[in-house]
Amino acid sequence: MTLHGLPYKPESLYYDGKVQAPSGEYPWTIEDPSTAQPLVQLIPSSTDDVDKAMDSAQKAFLDWSGTCYIERSRILRRAAEIIRKRNDELAEVETRNTGRPFSETSAVDIPSGADVLEFYANLVGSGGLNGETTRLRDDAWVYTTKEPLGVCVGIGAWNYPLQIALWKSAPCLAAGNTMIYKPSEFTPLHGAELAAIYTEAGLPPGVFNVINGNGSIGDYAVRHERTAKVSFTGQVSTGQKVASAAGLGTKYTTMELGGKSALIVCGDAPLELAVDAAMMANFYSTGQVCANGTRVFVPESRKAAFEVLLLNKMQFIRMGDPMDPATNFGPLANGIHFEKVRDYLVHGSVHDKATLLCGGSDAQPAMRTSDDPKWREGFWIDPTVFTDCHDDMKIVQEEIFGPVLCILTYKTIEEAVKRANATNFGLAAGVITSDINQAHRIVSQLQAGITWINSWGESPAEMSVGGWKLSGLGVENGQLGIEAWVQNKSTLVDMSGQIATVFAET
Numbered sequence: 001m002t003l004h005g006l007p008y009k010p011e012s013l014y015y016d017g018k019v020q021a022p023s024g025e026y027p028w029t030i031e032d033p034s035t036a037q038p039l040v041q042l043i044p045s046s047t048d049d050v051d052k053a054m055d056s057a058q059k060a061f062l063d064w065s066g067t068c069y070i071e072r073s074r075i076l077r078r079a080a081e082i083i084r085k086r087n088d089e090l091a092e093v094e095t096r097n098t099g100r101p102f103s104e105t106s107a108v109d110i111p112s113g114a115d116v117l118e119f120y121a122n123l124v125g126s127g128g129l130n131g132e133t134t135r136l137r138d139d140a141w142v143y144t145t146k147e148p149l150g151v152c153v154g155i156g157a158w159n160y161p162l163q164i165a166l167w168k169s170a171p172c173l174a175a176g177n178t179m180i181y182k183p184s185e186f187t188p189l190h191g192a193e194l195a196a197i198y199t200e201a202g203l204p205p206g207v208f209n210v211i212n213g214n215g216s217i218g219d220y221a222v223r224h225e226r227t228a229k230v231s232f233t234g235q236v237s238t239g240q241k242v243a244s245a246a247g248l249g250t251k252y253t254t255m256e257l258g259g260k261s262a263l264i265v266c267g268d269a270p271l272e273l274a275v276d277a278a279m280m281a282n283f284y285s286t287g288q289v290c291a292n293g294t295r296v297f298v299p300e301s302r303k304a305a306f307e308v309l310l311l312n313k314m315q316f317i318r319m320g321d322p323m324d325p326a327t328n329f330g331p332l333a334n335g336i337h338f339e340k341v342r343d344y345l346v347h348g349s350v351h352d353k354a355t356l357l358c359g360g361s362d363a364q365p366a367m368r369t370s371d372d373p374k375w376r377e378g379f380w381i382d383p384t385v386f387t388d389c390h391d392d393m394k395i396v397q398e399e400i401f402g403p404v405l406c407i408l409t410y411k412t413i414e415e416a417v418k419r420a421n422a423t424n425f426g427l428a429a430g431v432i433t434s435d436i437n438q439a440h441r442i443v444s445q446l447q448a449g450i451t452w453i454n455s456w457g458e459s460p461a462e463m464s465v466g467g468w469k470l471s472g473l474g475v476e477n478g479q480l481g482i483e484a485w486v487q488n489k490s491t492l493v494d495m496s497g498q499i500a501t502v503f504a505e506t
């Protein structure tokens with residue numbers, strides 16, 4: 001127990017390699033979404049705090065950018081090792097802060113964050129930042145070098161907080177940059193903890209720094225004169241503001257934004273596989289996954305069988321104490337989001353007039369009527385399936401970011417692909433089929449940056465991810481991901497001792 005008897009330490013500002021006292025106004029309270037009880041009260045960073053963190057990051061950049069690759073790699077691998085050793089403890093923090101089940105955070109968030117750190121440490125340690133050398137002619141060649149950008153700002157969303165922080169900081173630091181990281185104001189608990197782990201691993205002071213607060217402090221950091229690049233994860237509307245602000249300073253940006261992705265179940269799809277994919281694409285993390293496949297296209301002829309099996313399997317969704325290893329479905333992450341998702345459920349039934357297969361706004365989740373009163377105030381919601389949906393319904397067009405699956409039927413594959421693409425989003429898409437040729441044909445036509453064949457949701461360190469259209473700019477992860485954190489320099493070397501000048505005497 002710490003400040004005011006609350007369970008977590010009120011650490012919200014970290015620079016120069018240690019926790020600092022923030023000087024912002026208006027402390028805010030972080031709640032456990034499963035109970036709506038306070039976890040900690042934090043003081044936000046002021047603009048003065050951000051300036052100091054920026055100075056620290058700028059100073060550290062001079063040395064860190066010159067550290068040899070093997071040494072950088074060694075420090076980052078050490079950090080990955082510490083993260084793995086503390087897996088369950090870090091997963092518990094994520095579960096308390098996001099409400100997402102420990103069965104997820106301990107198996108996905110922490111391991112996949114550590115994987116990305118290890119991936120980029122290994123990549124730069126084994127020549128991944130080497131440029132190209134081209135022999136132009138006998139006495140001239142061109143070489144390219146990959147140079148770090150400088151101080152980079154990372155801004156995170158609330159659904160996968162530590163994982164997002166690692167997916168941004170790993171390639172950023174591996175490429176020789178320094179970072180100012182701002183977590184979502186709803187889920188800040190991991191920030192100072194991660195910074196302390198980096199310090200323990202040997203990262204020099206100022207290389208990874210944490211500020212906290214709402215959008216206005218994020219905006220200040222984005223526009224800051226020291227900021228060379230912004231990597232943002234969040235909603236499309238916020239991303240547009242952030243990209244515009246960064247654009248004014250011609251700063252590099254990576255935008256990982258929202259989606260309304262399509263899962264196409266083909267006529268020959270194994271039904272069990274199709275239903276399992278649809279459930280993972282809609283109910284994992286209580287639907288709070290950017291790449292969710294919320295528009296599920298099912299052939300008309302298979303709709304009835306698909307729905308029977310789906311309803312049957314939904315009994316395996318186990319809502320409960322998020323720390324219970326058997327629980328696989330937690331509450332929504334915060335009260336504001338809870339209201340937003342409930343509004344969509346009402347809209348789906350009342351205005352869109354979609355057929356409700358299960359769940360919906362009138363459903364009373366078991367945790368809200370639990371014998372144990374501590375759960376009753378939590379942001380629990382039942383998994384919901386709407387069927388007989390149409391493309392023009394609001395619930396089919398807009399990102400809900402909750403456990404709401406929409407079934408749409410189709411007659412031909414061409415029609416399904418056309419309708420899957422008829423959206424301004426382009427984050428993810430997937431196809432379930434027994435015909436591998438058909439799978440590749442469909443994937444090649446889908447307008448999305450992340451695609452899956454007979455799978456949904458797996459996002460390993462080796463796989464680059466990023467959205468098309470309104471869903472984003474650039475990619476994270478994989479070998480391509482490092483490019484977002486470097487600037488390339490080309491050098492032409494001429495050894496002939498002569499310039500091919502047009503101004504020679506004739």
Ligand code: NAD
Pocket residue numbers: 155156157158159160182183184185213214215216217218219220222233234235236238239241242255256257258259289290291399401427467471472
């Ligand atoms: P959000 O856009 O509300 O907030 C994201 C972050 O931006 C927060 O840290 C917030 O404080 C900050 N912010 C707000 N206004 C800002 C401004 N003007 N300048 C700088 N920073 C500002 O998003 P959210 O509700 O936290 O997250 C949910 C969204 O994130 C969903 O749309 C989801 O699809 C998306 N998401 C995308 C990915 C991806 O990889 N594509 C991953 C996770 C989440």
